[in-house]
Amino acid sequence: MTENTIPPGQEGAYGLRIGDEDLTFTHHQINDPIITIEQILGLANARLKDEFDIYEFRHDGTFTRLDPASMVDLRQEGIESFLVFRTDRAFRLMIDDERYDWGVRRISGKALREIAHISPEMELWEALREQPDRKIHDTDLVDLNHPGTEKFYSRARTWKLKIRQNIYEFAASCITARQALDAAGFDLQKGWDLVLVSKSGRREIKIDDKIDLSEPGIEKLRVKPSVVNNGESQLGPRRDFSLLERDEDFLKNLGLNWRTVIDDKKRWLLIDGYELPKGLSASSITLALLIPAKYPSTQIDMFYCSPSLTLADGKGIAKTQTTESIEGITFQRWSRHRKGDSVWQPESDCVETHLELVEECIGREVNA
Known part of the structure; x- marks a missing residue:
């Protein structure tokens, strides 16, 4: 934030905004760098004798009542917006x-913090009555007229x-992978391969590596048992066709157990042990994606689950009745389609982005 600057062609003028209790703002230009409360009231078509209060409202959420005798220096950093309210x-x-x-209809998050220390x-x-409680940030304005x-x-x-589809909360912004696994109930005596997925990318980590949870968004920790190779030869996973x-x-970086299968001329990507959030009838499934012959020019659509899923209480899930x-194995089809901003883009969409859609669709059913 810089000092209140002079707009092009408006030398000697200072800009300010004046809003009412509905936060309807009007924009004004004034030549004086220092103005009185009476001048602000005049711009708002209000008068002191009508018992109005003026609050200085800064970009950081500071919400300060101005004394009627005070002067305001518009050259100060952040001095641009004022709210004018009746005090009746x-x-x-x-x-x-x-x-x-509180004397006015609206209050900022920062003002709430200040008056309650x-x-x-x-x-x-904010504790809400018929919907989830809402986190209030300093710059949020809350309407008290309810x-x-x-x-x-x-x-x-x-x-x-997020660990294996479930979200865990921690009191510190920096934890070790060991602390994360312990909170999620993993046996720390066993070996685990770990992949951390965040906005900055994905990387393999060790059990005593630190995880910075302060990055934007919710980070994900992918966990799979470590594979011990005792020297015996093992058959590789089935690959009836190649993916991109x-x-x-x-899929390799996430440590997922996957295979490609052609059945009745249909190309399937099968992911075994795909983990699910709590609230469903199973904790993991085999997930199937139908890969079109002309993929990625042709989109991946819907997804398929085996065994079939219901909610944990036995209730069915909409648009999953087709199999x-x-x-020879029955898969439940989840009829979920891309639309609007999520329409398929051949240049950027792929198995990874479709799995993000799968995760979102399943999570939505259990509010995960």
């Missing part, structure tokens, strides 16, 4: 079971890591 009512709110009164190390959440008292609470910050090189590299036989 008060709004009640609760933060960590303590009651507070909540430290930056804590998260701030029936009843708005309630907020603070809690210790946590960081998330990038597909095979992706397909692959070498």
